[in-house]
Amino acid sequence: MDPQRRRRSLRLWVPLAPLSLALLAPGAWAAAFQPGVEPDPPTGDIAAPAAPQPVEPLRGSGIQWRLAPWRWGGTLGLDYRALRAEDQSVSQQQLLIGNVDFVSHIWQPWFVQVRLGMGFVASHASGDAQAAGSSTSTSWTGRTAVSVFPASRFPFEFRADVSDSRSGGLSLGSDYRTTRLSLSQGYRPAVGSDNYQLQIDHSVLDSGTTLDTLTTLAGTAVLQYDDHAVDLGINHSDNHRSDSGERTRLTSANARHSYWGEDDFRVESLASWNDVRIGGDTAEIGSDVLQLSTFASWRPDAPAWLPGVGGPQFAGTLRWLESRTVGDQGSPRVQAINGSFGINHQFAPEWRAALSLNMSQVQTGTDGNRDGLGAQAVLTWAPASQLLAGWRYTPSVSANTGFTQTTGQADRQLVGLQASHGVSRDYKANETNVFSLALTQSAGALEESGLKTATALAHGASLSWQRSGEGGGQIFGGISFSDSRTEAQASGHFQLVNLQLSQRNPLSRYASWSTYVTFQASHNRSNEVDVFTGQRVDIDPGWQRFYSASISYDQQRVFGVPRLRGSVIFGANSQPLDRRALGDIEAPREQVNESLEARLDYAVGRLETRLSARVAKVEGRTVAGVQARAQRRF
Numbered sequence: 001m002d003p004q005r006r007r008r009s010l011r012l013w014v015p016l017a018p019l020s021l022a023l024l025a026p027g028a029w030a031a032a033f034q035p036g037v038e039p040d041p042p043t044g045d046i047a048a049p050a051a052p053q054p055v056e057p058l059r060g061s062g063i064q065w066r067l068a069p070w071r072w073g074g075t076l077g078l079d080y081r082a083l084r085a086e087d088q089s090v091s092q093q094q095l096l097i098g099n100v101d102f103v104s105h106i107w108q109p110w111f112v113q114v115r116l117g118m119g120f121v122a123s124h125a126s127g128d129a130q131a132a133g134s135s136t137s138t139s140w141t142g143r144t145a146v147s148v149f150p151a152s153r154f155p156f157e158f159r160a161d162v163s164d165s166r167s168g169g170l171s172l173g174s175d176y177r178t179t180r181l182s183l184s185q186g187y188r189p190a191v192g193s194d195n196y197q198l199q200i201d202h203s204v205l206d207s208g209t210t211l212d213t214l215t216t217l218a219g220t221a222v223l224q225y226d227d228h229a230v231d232l233g234i235n236h237s238d239n240h241r242s243d244s245g246e247r248t249r250l251t252s253a254n255a256r257h258s259y260w261g262e263d264d265f266r267v268e269s270l271a272s273w274n275d276v277r278i279g280g281d282t283a284e285i286g287s288d289v290l291q292l293s294t295f296a297s298w299r300p301d302a303p304a305w306l307p308g309v310g311g312p313q314f315a316g317t318l319r320w321l322e323s324r325t326v327g328d329q330g331s332p333r334v335q336a337i338n339g340s341f342g343i344n345h346q347f348a349p350e351w352r353a354a355l356s357l358n359m360s361q362v363q364t365g366t367d368g369n370r371d372g373l374g375a376q377a378v379l380t381w382a383p384a385s386q387l388l389a390g391w392r393y394t395p396s397v398s399a400n401t402g403f404t405q406t407t408g409q410a411d412r413q414l415v416g417l418q419a420s421h422g423v424s425r426d427y428k429a430n431e432t433n434v435f436s437l438a439l440t441q442s443a444g445a446l447e448e449s450g451l452k453t454a455t456a457l458a459h460g461a462s463l464s465w466q467r468s469g470e471g472g473g474q475i476f477g478g479i480s481f482s483d484s485r486t487e488a489q490a491s492g493h494f495q496l497v498n499l500q501l502s503q504r505n506p507l508s509r510y511a512s513w514s515t516y517v518t519f520q521a522s523h524n525r526s527n528e529v530d531v532f533t534g535q536r537v538d539i540d541p542g543w544q545r546f547y548s549a550s551i552s553y554d555q556q557r558v559f560g561v562p563r564l565r566g567s568v569i570f571g572a573n574s575q576p577l578d579r580r581a582l583g584d585i586e587a588p589r590e591q592v593n594e595s596l597e598a599r600l601d602y603a604v605g606r607l608e609t610r611l612s613a614r615v616a617k618v619e620g621r622t623v624a625g626v627q628a629r630a631q632r633r634f
Helices: 003-024
Strands: 071-084 090-106 112-127 134-148 156-164 177-187 195-206 211-225 228-241 247-260 266-279 284-298 313-326 334-348 351-363 369-381 386-388 391-406 412-428 433-448 454-468 474-487 491-506 511-529 536-539 543-555 564-573 592-604 607-618 621-633
Touching: none
Parallel strands: none
Antiparallel strands: 071 090, 071 621, 090 112, 112 134, 134 156, 156 177, 177 195, 195 211, 211 228, 228 247, 247 266, 266 284, 284 313, 313 334, 334 351, 351 369, 369 391, 386 391, 391 412, 412 433, 433 454, 454 474, 474 491, 491 511, 511 536, 511 543, 543 564, 564 592, 592 607, 607 621
């Protein structure tokens, strides 16, 4: 046989071999136990027989190690795809896609479940991207899954999958193969609400020239006993790309303990570690932060000589932090410890006073220790809102004073006064439409020894609209604007505009549409002194804009034809995150900035057809494509 033909034959039979063995060998019988008298019973209450007993047939329903009859199904589809890139180059693909899946179980469905599947993608491509005019390729896919005790307190699952991006929907990016292994184990005791979970995933995206490898590990444990609760968690992700050599490793571990006692006594303790490493094959930068913190609060009954609404609340915090940066510009470790203690008491429904004391120490390793001590007292007047001429008016005033002492710096005293008020009103236009308007204003002044008096003035306005339809649809829209100005050693002016719209509304019996839009624009301008020239300069980067949108329309009967479904889907995000580098195992290889897709689906029995068109920006490049698919299920 020709060596090349022999290699093709081996590539065909390797994925078929496990499936063939499973089909040809329907099961092996065995018994995990024999009901009745056992030679060494677990309880030890029954003695072993003095003489051998005659062999008896199995009684009861012992575990039978055999596969149940296979249930199977599959699909066979034809695809035609045409893509046009930003440089006006055109490519075409004709695809034959087939899949078959088998499902069975050992003994009982709740004991061991087995899933097997395989498929193929045969492609004929032509167009400007093909140097020889056209090319033909065949790609094999496969998947398997084993679930042990899936309905128990300790389910286990193993999955393996090899897929091709062309076998899914209309892909506008480059074609690639995905290999993924997944392992999960859970445990929950018979008594109590404790829970343990472990998940390990390994994914490789292969485009033929580059490999994108991602490995993730996630483990959680939740333990509760009496008045205590403990949460443990660990997460790790390692993403490496062969084309650019980039590598991102994110590791975090945390432990939290909570205690609730009598008299509203509560203690929360947290330990966390975060490590971030970003770089390539030759250089790496990153940081790691270790943190320990404890928060405690206690609200005893108020003594008779202390008037007020409820008893005083005592609160204390203690925090220790250690951080450092690594890489070529690595820095020594920085350690900081901070502790605070405070008392908060409500003398009357509208009057509240608070007194706090805090201490801190920072160790940089180069400048020695820097110690800090501070105290602050705050008195707040916040009466209940009042209804005036249909408007709800809410005022508040607070005054504060304190001092700070820091090593190497002069002592500072401060006195501040803040005041705010706002009005709001709800207007019900009819039974389904409600409008809400809110206006706020706040001002403050802070006098600090040795520094110029700092003043601030802020205004805010918001308008929202909510509508409830008869068919269960809901619409919410809101727009808000805020403007704040500060004057101190340096002046600043900050403005923020936010617009939100969310809607899900049935238009008729067969048509509905949904919308979610967020738009935000901010403008931050400051006036500061240049430390090199001593001159005051204006810093104005202009308006910074961010938007995110998802809009979809669905029609179950296009042109009144039963089973003819039409959909239009639009999505946009001005700041898409590289979710795969952040550890998202489900994230695609390429980021889509904007996408608009329209499709028609028609099904008759087991025959399904689809016609779709899509235009998108994939990592800044505009790509458009059309797809025609006919698929038969069996």
